[in-house]
Amino acid sequence: xxxxxxxxxxxxxxxxxxxxxxxxxxxxxxxxxxxxxxxxxxxxxxxxxxxxxxxxxxxxxxxxxxxxxxxxxxxxxxxxxxxxxxxxxxxxxxxxxxxxxxxxxxxxxxxxxxxxxxxxxxxxxxxxxxxxxxxxxxxxxxxxxxxxxxxxxxxxxxxxxxxxxxxxxxxxxxxxxxxxxxxxxxxxxxxxxxxxxxxxxxxxxxxxxxxxxxxxxxxxxxxxxxxxxxxxxxxxxxxxxxxxxxxxxxxxxxxxxxxxxxxxxxxxxxxxxxxxxxxxxxxxxxxxxxxxxxxxxxxxxxxxxxxxxxxxxxxxxxxxxxxxxxxxxxxxxxxxxxxxxxxxxxxxxxxxx
Amino acid sequence: xxxxxxxxxxxxxxxxxxxxxxxxxxxxxxxxxxxxxxxxxxxxxxxxxxxxxxxxxxxxxxxxxxxxxxxxxxxxxxxxxxxxxxxxxxxxxxxxxxxxxxxxxxxxxxxxxxxxxxxxxxxxxxxxxxxxxxxxxxxxxxxxxxxxxxxxxxxxxxxxxxxxxxxxxxxxxxxxxxxxxxxxxxxxxxxxxxxxxxxxxxxxxxxxxxxxxxxxxxxxxxxxxxxxxxxxxxxxxxxxxxxxxxxxxxxxxxxxxxxxxxxxxxxxxxxxxxxxxxxxxxxxxxxxxxxxxxxxxxxxxxxxxxxxxxxxxxxxxxxxxxxxxxxxxxxxxxxxxxxxxxxxxxxxxxxxxxxxxxxxxxxxxxxxxxxxxxxxxxxxxxxxxxxxxxxxxxxxxxxxxxxxxxxxxxxxxxxxxxxxxxxxxxxxxxxxxxxxxxxxxxxxxxxxxxxxxxxxxxxxxxxxxxxxxxxxxx
Numbered sequence: 153x154x155x156x157x158x159x160x161x162x163x164x165x166x167x168x169x170x171x172x173x174x175x176x177x178x179x180x181x182x183x184x185x186x187x188x189x190x191x192x193x194x195x196x197x198x199x200x201x202x203x204x205x206x207x208x209x210x211x212x213x214x215x216x217x218x219x220x221x222x223x224x225x226x227x228x229x230x231x232x233x234x235x236x237x238x239x240x241x242x243x244x245x246x247x248x249x250x251x252x253x254x255x256x257x258x259x260x261x262x263x264x265x266x267x268x269x270x271x272x273x274x275x276x277x278x279x280x281x282x283x284x285x286x287x288x289x290x291x292x293x294x295x296x297x298x299x300x301x302x303x304x305x306x307x308x309x310x311x312x313x314x315x316x317x318x319x320x321x322x323x324x325x326x327x328x329x330x331x332x333x334x335x336x337x338x339x340x341x342x343x344x345x346x347x348x349x350x351x352x353x354x355x356x357x358x359x360x361x362x363x364x365x366x367x368x369x370x371x372x373x374x375x376x377x378x379x380x381x382x383x384x385x386x387x388x389x390x391x392x393x394x395x396x397x398x399x400x401x402x403x404x405x406x407x408x409x410x411x412x413x414x415x416x417x418x419x420x421x422x423x424x425x426x427x428x429x430x431x432x433x434x435x436x437x438x439x440x441x442x443x444x445x446x447x448x449x450x451x452x453x454x455x456x457x458x459x460x461x462x463x464x465x466x467x468x469x470x471x472x473x474x475x476x477x478x479x480x481x482x483x484x485x486x487x488x489x490x491x492x493x494x495x496x497x498x499x500x501x502x503x504x505x
Numbered sequence: 506x507x508x509x510x511x512x513x514x515x516x517x518x519x520x521x522x523x524x525x526x527x528x529x530x531x532x533x534x535x536x537x538x539x540x541x542x543x544x545x546x547x548x549x550x551x552x553x554x555x556x557x558x559x560x561x562x563x564x565x566x567x568x569x570x571x572x573x574x575x576x577x578x579x580x581x582x583x584x585x586x587x588x589x590x591x592x593x594x595x596x597x598x599x600x601x602x603x604x605x606x607x608x609x610x611x612x613x614x615x616x617x618x619x620x621x622x623x624x625x626x627x628x629x630x631x632x633x634x635x636x637x638x639x640x641x642x643x644x645x646x647x648x649x650x651x652x653x654x655x656x657x658x659x660x661x662x663x664x665x666x667x668x669x670x671x672x673x674x675x676x677x678x679x680x681x682x683x684x685x686x687x688x689x690x691x692x693x694x695x696x697x698x699x700x701x702x703x704x705x706x707x708x709x710x711x712x713x714x715x716x717x718x719x720x721x722x723x724x725x726x727x728x729x730x731x732x733x734x735x736x737x738x739x740x741x742x743x744x745x746x747x748x749x750x751x752x753x754x755x756x757x758x759x760x761x762x763x764x765x766x767x768x769x770x771x772x773x774x775x776x777x778x779x780x781x782x783x784x785x786x787x788x789x790x791x792x793x794x795x796x797x798x799x800x801x802x803x804x805x806x807x808x809x810x811x812x813x814x815x816x817x818x819x820x821x822x823x824x825x826x827x828x829x830x831x832x833x834x835x836x837x838x839x840x841x842x843x844x845x846x847x848x849x850x851x852x853x854x855x856x857x858x859x860x861x862x863x864x865x866x867x868x869x870x871x872x873x874x875x876x877x878x879x880x881x882x883x884x885x886x887x888x889x890x891x892x893x894x895x896x897x898x899x900x901x902x903x904x905x906x907x908x909x910x911x912x913x914x915x916x917x918x919x920x921x922x923x924x925x926x927x928x929x930x931x932x933x934x935x936x937x938x939x940x941x942x943x944x945x946x947x948x949x950x951x952x953x954x955x956x957x958x959x960x961x962x963x964x965x966x967x968x969x970x971x972x973x974x975x976x977x978x979x
Binding site for chain 2: 156157160161163164167168175177178179182183185186299328335338454467490492493495497
């Protein structure tokens with residue numbers, strides 16, 4: 153037998169035995185997983201019934217009894233509690249929290265500091281659902297963790313919006329890389345006007361263009377109307393991205409006094425700022441913007457024409473009349489085309505209602 | 506003379522052996538990397554609620570572009586599935602690429618379409634558009650009716666009409682799972698500056714039951730060819746692309762389900778209309794463009810968002826599809842050939858492109874050459890019987906091992922096939938594919954080179970059965 157034949161034979165035997173073992177592993181794993189699922193389902197139904205009894209019963213120590221009874225079956229108990237906590241309110245919710253505190257809290261706090269990422273994520277998730285705001289300091293340590301854990305921690309802190317947790321969130325936003333900034337903004341958005349003072353303070357700080365832009369956008373998206381005077385100075389910012397964000401925020405805030413600033417931005421040197429300003433003017437629906445919106449339709453830039461046309465449509469009868477006039481003029485075909493499209497969409501939207 | 510011929514063939518055989526060893530080692534490496542990738546993905550997403558963190562109004566809106574050609578059988582169901590997706594802000598643009606069947610009529614009837622006078626920027630050159638239709642009952646839906654110009658042209662028309670900064674190109678006959686866009690958009694939110702494209706996993710809808718535009722029951726198809734393809738899709742997506750994504754070497758984001766940044770796609774000139782492998786071609790050109798501009802970027806493959814698509818069930822359709830895919834691969838790689846082994850293009854030039862050229866593009870040619878040499882050696886009487894037989898068995902067993910590992914990846918990731926019998930059936934087809942099916946596919950793919958030489962450009966017709974709709978109880 154030559155060497156190559158020996159090598160091939162041994163390789164074949166090795167691969168064959170490995171494949172056979174893998175096949176049996178696949179089958180055995182599937183059987184075990186299915187059995188486990190059936191068992192878990194049985195336990196789940198059992199625990200679920202008792203928990204439903206706890207939330208409907210008037211017995212005060214029932215929660216404690218159930219918690220102690222199922223303390224060792226933490227996996228299934230956790231699943232039942234998680235499934236019910238977000239659907240139940242009031243006193244019944246307190247009962248679930250009581251069960252959590254007795255049966256799972258100790259383990260959860262231990263897992264927050266675990267070396268395994270999955271345990272930290274899971275524990276943080278549970279902490280968000282069941283914890284007391286006073287214990288938020290346990291999560292703060294995770295703000296220096298890996299990006300995904302950090303985001304989950306920020307999300308957790310946003311669920312317990314005390315002054316202290318909000319300070320943690322904003323401090324983390326300031327320190328963190330730009331890549332995560334949008335995720336922070338998404339989380340902050342859910343906090344609504346609770347973050348007003350923090351945003352106000354941070355607008356005064358020296359921020360990167362991107363982070364400043366996101367904060368201005370946030371002011372408009374929520375909207376935080378009380379911060380109107382705080383974002384106005386940025387309308388003259390030399391960076392066009394900031395001016396775009398201001399124009400967008402003003403459109404969302406719908407403060408009548410902002411028409412003049414938006415008209416000024418609609419005459420900006422860059423078409424992107426003009427387009428955004430016209431869009432926001434359309435949202436405000438003030439007839440004072442009639443002329444500037446009409447001018448927009450004659451712009452060489454498609455976006456400016458598009459936003460100008462839709463802005464006019466938003467003004468109502470006066471805007472529609474102006475669109476019809478522009479539709480009939482022969483001087484600028486592109487302006488006429490855009491007017492035709494906008495008018496058609498207005499009629500179409502009316503039909504759909 | 507006979508001696509020289511034998512020596513030449515023996516030399517070639519040695520090269521083929523080395524090639525065999527390298528290709529299988531690489532596939533094994535990808536699968537091992539995929540196991541790590543899938544575990545990492547599972548660990549980081551199991552306790553992160555996508556809806557909580559990402560379903561906010563500040564996420565980037567998406568335009569879904571679905572080019573369709575003679576998809577009358579599935580089009581209403583597919584469009585409904587797209588409109589039912591969970592995402593804060595998106596639009597669905599169905600581009601009817603000159604269908605000769607009742608695609609447009611079915612859409613008009615189902616969604617009460619009305620012709621619109623919408624104007625749009627013709628940023629990318631396309632065949633003329635006959636009309637743009639919108640639906641009063643579904644404001645998210647736009648239907649573009651245009652002259653036939655093939656898939657890439659239709660996608661470009663969709664890009665011209667689209668409003669949003671991200672676009673998702675999908676096949677008109679595909680069904681997306683409800684939260685697939687949320688999951689797919691995740692890298693664009695986590696790393697918005699670098700993420701340029703993301704791909705998701707494609708699964709076969711043959712045999713599955715569809716209700717209200719969603720797959721409600723997963724089952725194996727009855728058709729033998731479709732069963733073979735299930736395992737191929739496992740290997741390609743779970744084994745190949747997750748592994749390649751970990752090596753930052755993804756060159757294909759499937760045309761059936763891919764999410765991209767519109768600005769970068771437009772800077773590259775959109776889809777190239779004269780290619781049939783438009784999905785790969787776009788990714789390769791985007792990579793080239795970003796390398797040349799020295800812009801850091803990343804393409805991601807997410808193993809979780811699932812898109813269901815119908816696989817061909819006849820030999821003819823399958824042969825056409827694979828031949829077309831291979832022609833597309835060759836065209837895309839040839840078009841950007843200056844990137845191959847060019848250090849200027851980083852890992853794309855030094856690993857991804859050479860890998861695709863040597864192992865994906867030339868693979869079928871080398872496999873077919875191996876069979877041919879084997880036959881010649883037998884005819885010449887120079888056939889080392891025990892070695893050849895053992896080597897053939899080794900190749901088969903290696904293939905089976907890779908298939909089993911791909912099934913393992915499926916078990917670790919989605920475990921979509923509910924019955925144990927399904928897994929055994931898939932594995933059995935993994936054994937059977939080594940006899941005739943695999944060799945036939947290699948020949949079909951190798952013949953793509955002949956078709957390229959003959960300048961064949963047609964897409965070929967695919968015979969569709971349509972989705973199995975849930976029947977109402979009498």
